[in-house]
Amino acid sequence: MPTTSPRGRSGRPTTRRNRRGRRTAAAARARRSLRGSAPLRLRVGFVFIALVLSFFGARLVQLQAVEPGKYATLAASTGGTVTVELPADRGPILDRNGRPLAESVAGRMVVADPLQTRNRAPELARFLAKRLHVDYFSTLHALDQKNSRFAYVARRVPADRAVSVVNAATDAGFKGLATRNDPVRSYPDHDVAANMVGFMGTDGPLAGLELSFNHQLEGRDGSETYEVGAGNRIPLGHSTVTPAHNGTALHTTIDEDLQWYTQRVLRQTVLASGGQSGFAVVMDTHSGELLSLADYPTYDASNPQASPRRDRNALSLTSPYEPGSVEKVLTLSGLIDAGKVTDRTRLLVPGQLQSGDRVIHDWFPHGTLRMTLAGVIAQSSNIGTAKSSRLFGHGQLRKYLTGFGLGQRTNIGLAGETAGLLPSQADWNGMTQDRIAFGQSVSVNGVQMAAAINTVANGGVRVSPSLIQGRATTNAGDVVGTDVATRHRVVSKNAAHQMTQMMERVVDPNVGVAPAAQVPGYVVAGKTGTAQRVGATCGCYNGQFTVSFAGFAPADNPRFTVYVVVQRPTNGGGGGSVAGPAFSKIMSFALRRYGVAPTGAKSSHLPTTW
Secondary structure (H helix, E strand, O other), rough: OOOOEEOOOOOOOOOOHHHHHHHHHHHHHHHHHHHHOHHHHHHHHHHHHHHHHHHHHHHHHHHHHHOOOHHHHHHHHHHHEEEEEEEOOOEEOOOOOEEEEEEEEEEEEEEOOOOHHHHHHHHHHHHHHHHHOHHHHHHHHHHHOOOOOOEEEEEEEHHHHHHHHHHHHHHOOOEEEEEEEOOOOOOOOOOOOHHOOEEEEEOOOOOOOHHHOOHHHOEEEEOOOOOOOOOOOOOOOEEEEEEOOOOOOEOOOHHHHHHHHHHHHHHHHHHHOOOOOEEEEEEEEEOOOEEEEEEEEOOOOOOHHHOHHHHHOOOHHHHOEOOOHHHHHHHHHHHHHHHOOOOOOOOEEOOOOOOOEEEEEEOOOOOEEEEEEEHHHHHHHHHHEEEEOOOOOOOOHHHHHOOOOOOOOOOOOOOOOOOOOOOOOHHOOOOHHHHHOOOOOOOEEEHHHHHHHHHHHHOOHHHHHHEEOOOOEOOOOEEOOOOHEEEEOOOHHHEEEHHHHHHHHHOOOOOOOHHHHHHOOOEEEEEEEEEEOOOOOOOOOEEEEEEEEEEEEEOOOOEEEEEEEOOOOOOOOOHHHHHHHHHHHHHHHHHOOOOOOOOOOOOOOOEEEE
């Protein structure tokens, strides 16, 4: 029988067997509690981690100490750092109303991972050279670089084209190509203002405003450096970013619509006359702002290589020429201001005038004529102008021409501008003055001459021409723009008024030589120009001509000055018949566009003969 023990607290007897069972159960419960505890799990985890670290440590010692060359190769091929450029957006070039003449649009750069492209580099280089028009050998070098994970293949590629080429390469089985953001320069109006705006080459700006204001437009590129591993960026790896700073916009005074129209009229005029080239300038009379600066031939700024280099310059600024009879406006305005003559001064104009060992003729044969000074302008008499200019005192004519801006650059902000040629006082003599008086033996640029005529329109005050709104600094450090425009009086208001009335007679169909320059509904003041050209090879007058027309309207309250020039026309026309109609079209468009109402004034009836 089992041995009985004293009763427990419950009153039930306790046997030895029960006590042993209880001890066994308690031990089992303790063992189960120990196996599931956190300290045990941590000890097991630490042992496992120590084993793994020991394995990698041994391998690292092997690579660094035993096989260091192999380690370097492995590191270069599987990881490292990559630095990529973060391109800045180039500032836009805008017209006076904020419309873009040049802007940066979405583009892509094509880049490569040489580790992945090296094996098929020659084949891939041929593929890319054909589709992206890049140099085969440069591309091959980029694709075949050793110990590198990044190389540029092409920059500033239109986004759709770049993505299409990379996708095509992937479909063809090539690996390692990708695209990144890289703004592309766009010229939305193609040839509109192209000679002035300029264009970008593969290595930067090559002409026009793009070149002159590159420091302002280009901004500053940024960069990003990050870690890569196994050909991919490490998501939590170290990286540093230097942000890009976009370029600043350049606001011009150009009116895009007026520029477009002026270019089309100019092109039609040059082609119809069989001319070689031409340009047209439209100025705001009071502010001096250039609303249009048109050249022909021109080119598409989006594809400049398709046109000859000579067509990409702004001839209105870079190509000097002799202005011819438009110069008479300056000569006789100065003579009136000096008190030597008036618009009604009577002259006897002979059929020819001796000047040293030369003889001056008029464009039309005649005997002795009885002309007023107004008649000299209306009929564009070289003889009458030269004879009148002999009333100037020593150095007076040159001083007036300098005041009008001749012999000096306009400095509107375009590189390559010519100052023209105004003979020095030491080279000035009677023969020289006779010829300069009617526009020969002196050279100008188009904007320079337009600003001179505008001085008369502006009541005798010359305002320096401006191409940039506000203020901007060129790469050369010149500060230009409407905010720094200068003004100075050249001739009196009375002299400018008398000259204006004389110029009104030029377009009078009864007495003037340019009735085709009239603008219906408005009073126009203008002047023709026909000048002999100097040949490049002989250095002498070669029988070719520069024809032009300059004027302003409304003549009694001028709003715009327009100057049209055609080089080497072959149809036998002069300034009145070739450039006059172009002036009329451009001026009419400008007046309508800006809502300038006719003043209701009547044209001058100054006597032209006596």
